[in-house]
Amino acid sequence: MSRTAPAGTPLDDAFHVYDTTLRDGAQREGISYSVADKLAVARHLDALGVGFIEGGWPGAMPKDTEFFARAAAGELELRHAVLVAFGSTRRAGTTAARDPQVRALLDSQAAAVTLVAKSDRRHIERALRTDVAENCAMVADTVSFLRGEGRRVFLDAEHFFDGYKFDPDTALRVLEAAMTAGADVAVLCDTNGGMLPLGIAEVVTEVAARTGFRLGIHCQDDTGAAVANSVTAVQAGASHVQCTANGYGERTGNADLFAVVGNLVTKLGMPVLPDGALGELTRTSHALAEIANIAPDSHQAYVGASAFAHKAGLHASAIKVDPELYNHMNPVVVGNGQRVLVTEMAGRASVELKGSELGLDLAGHPDAVSSVARTVKEREAAGWSFEAADASLELLMRSAMGDGAVAPFTLESYRVIMEHRAGGEVVAEATVRVLLDGERLIGTQEGNGPVNALDAALRAALTPHHRWLADVQLSDYKVRILSHGTDAVTRVLVESTDHAGSWTTVGVHGNVVEASWLALVDALAYAALRERGPVGAGTA
């Protein structure tokens, strides 16, 4: 893609959607991205069309250094976004050129750099242990140096709102030091997250009027107002907004990218994402939750599974007639959907609807519909969930419709032995006995865990008779413990793939191995269906 603008400038520079999931978002308790995760996150964010992706702090964090190196080596092709390195101003008493941390920012080869600087006099004096003049020199010197090396520079003015309240002159001097030295945006950070919207609006308006600088906003969610504060700052004149996917971040988190963008586009009419990108909001949110290995928040604004769900009752019939009166927007715009939560009758309707989504015409099978609705209800009460396991649901539907081909074998027994031997070696071995067309088949295999061994043994028994099984792989495995303490049941989701696509099945039991077995059996039964002809669930 040809660019005429200098490095670090996205195609449309008028408004910056700036994502810091990979740096500030990674501060969230429980998140630990691998370099491969970071590359995957950046690709999703770029596909959504954010303007800037802050990738981490090269030099300070080895994984971040590697991330920038691999990005520069061609592993990260960005269509929309500019990659940004985050770092600190030079230390007191040296020059930027000699500061190894500043050099690491250059070495990252990122076209843009965000420098964090203290703007609260108390932090300058008590944490940094220097004075305002030296702090401003550190800012000016580092910005000049990076600008001289051709980098675009943003200034994160840390603790700005607290600092501005305590000593406005110092806070403004820090911004001025950066902007005079060539920084492009002065980002006002509510680092401790204690602000509320009207306070944000007042300060942003005042600082814009007093300085004329291009302003950005970075909010933390400690008052539960990060999204509102960010949007309010934009209304007050900020044209650069820093967010994280799903609001990941330290303590209560940062401003949620998806809610901020959803609000800017649909409430304020600001086209801050490329055409068509808004419809990817929900999918992107869930994919990034998956990579972070955090369950998606079903009550999240715009993208949550419940964000447009109405509990059956007072409004149910009215919603059916006039949905726009009961939603703040059309959920399809952000790639989400409306759901009416099921009563017994609505259950039948949703079973039929789901059936037709899977290509099964259940309309002519009222008994099958009732049976599926009842089974789903019973099983979900016992901890099953078919939302993410379409293949298991399709097997249930086909079985209720009398499709006898859904069970390609019958289990007689299995046994798994797991040993931690005296020498320290850990081994798992499984033996499976199944009946296939009247014949008794036995398979024994080792694996690196009980489920892996069970899967291998089952295949060893069946593959000689079903050669196509060699093409089927167990590609992902998820475990969730559903209730607490002694009554816990375990839900296992198994994702399987063949040359043509993937599908997901579910099993639930008090014993994790048996739950896994149930999901594995469904996985192979579904593979057999795919082998036989066209099916509904799973990809391609």
Added chain:
Amino acid sequence: MSRTAPAGTPLDDAFHVYDTTLRDGAQREGISYSVADKLAVARHLDALGVGFIEGGWPGAMPKDTEFFARAAAGELELRHAVLVAFGSTRRAGTTAARDPQVRALLDSQAAAVTLVAKSDRRHIERALRTDVAENCAMVADTVSFLRGEGRRVFLDAEHFFDGYKFDPDTALRVLEAAMTAGADVAVLCDTNGGMLPLGIAEVVTEVAARTGFRLGIHCQDDTGAAVANSVTAVQAGASHVQCTANGYGERTGNADLFAVVGNLVTKLGMPVLPDGALGELTRTSHALAEIANIAPDSHQAYVGASAFAHKAGLHASAIKVDPELYNHMNPVVVGNGQRVLVTEMAGRASVELKGSELGLDLAGHPDAVSSVARTVKEREAAGWSFEAADASLELLMRSAMGDGAVAPFTLESYRVIMEHRAGGEVVAEATVRVLLDGERLIGTQEGNGPVNALDAALRAALTPHHRWLADVQLSDYKVRILSHGTDAVTRVLVESTDHAGSWTTVGVHGNVVEASWLALVDALAYAALRERGPVGAGTA
């Protein structure tokens, strides 16, 4: 308690903290309160000092009718709060006195009634299928009737913000009908939740100026701004704020009571709760999550377990010096606490700080600090996480400090057999061989899963020599698969309890059973430490 004010008036009527957890909060997907739950929720809210507790819709919901009956029969003694019944205005074409739904509100014996009324002309015409004049008559008639019966009346003006934008005159006529007939507060409801703070401020200010009515605010969280919208409305003049505990509610939920109250008291200096109540915020939030059977949100403003948790090595060193610079407030004020998370990002300072939090003086052991920082970094890179496993971290620290007592036994081997027998029976059996003070101990036990069996076998081996082990229970067990596909490792968190408290340990391995074993061993090692003397991690 003697009152001189009329029924339905709390002791301080100047500002209303109005909770609707039991009515609007119960619309959340997954919440289903029993009557006993509702009574328990009301007691917690009253103890916190809210002014009004909306208990439900008597007449429409049988459980709500029973709740009010049992409350009136003396099962609910309220010290602070007034109980409120929620209901609708009379139907079109009848009188309030003859409408059974209105009579049920009287029969509830609640001293105050909140009436919901349509204030958006589109809803009046398209959902209610009547005209503005009849809608206003329904409002005026019902309010007058209830006032005549001695009830205090609030008006929930449904869809007010959307209605006011579409047709301000109709929206204001509805408020006027209610207030002229004797309602005390006109509550402006953002029912679809599409508003943002500056829009809320504008409408509340304008409606207050045009009407002079006492205004209330009720916000839904569809833009992720319910808390900010509620607080902004108060700043713009509303003196009655409707919230739900933890923001429970339909779709994305309602304004979170704890965040709204936290903001009003600590940011705006409004003493809206009785003296001393703010310190109960965190405890109340967690208790109400428990009753709703929803895991507390650890990232919730003010009350979340992570709300004052710091991860970054960068900040940790400064926090050590000056905690107030890095929190927006003192967490103790809301009954919460500061935590330092030790992760791969942690430097030596975080390890020392965490050590002192756990009561270990690492300052005099520089080598131990380095060794712990290095081990944590290495293990976290391999999938371990010590953030939620303080007990495992403390064992690591004590071991680095040369405390030889941290391993109460040595494993020789274990074997777990998991069978699905031909009859369909599923059994798990474990045998453990351990060395204790030179003696070889063997335990064999069955369990409802491999981990449960292993835990039982280990205890069977050790308990004859360590009687105190009988008091230790495995109380929770969590499994997470960390990477995808064939290279997956499994992380297991085990929570254990004894008569005095609980603690959490972690294990990571490619094999789920071995990962569980590692966490179980730490759990018992930590139990042995607790038995020996005071420890740092875990409760009490």
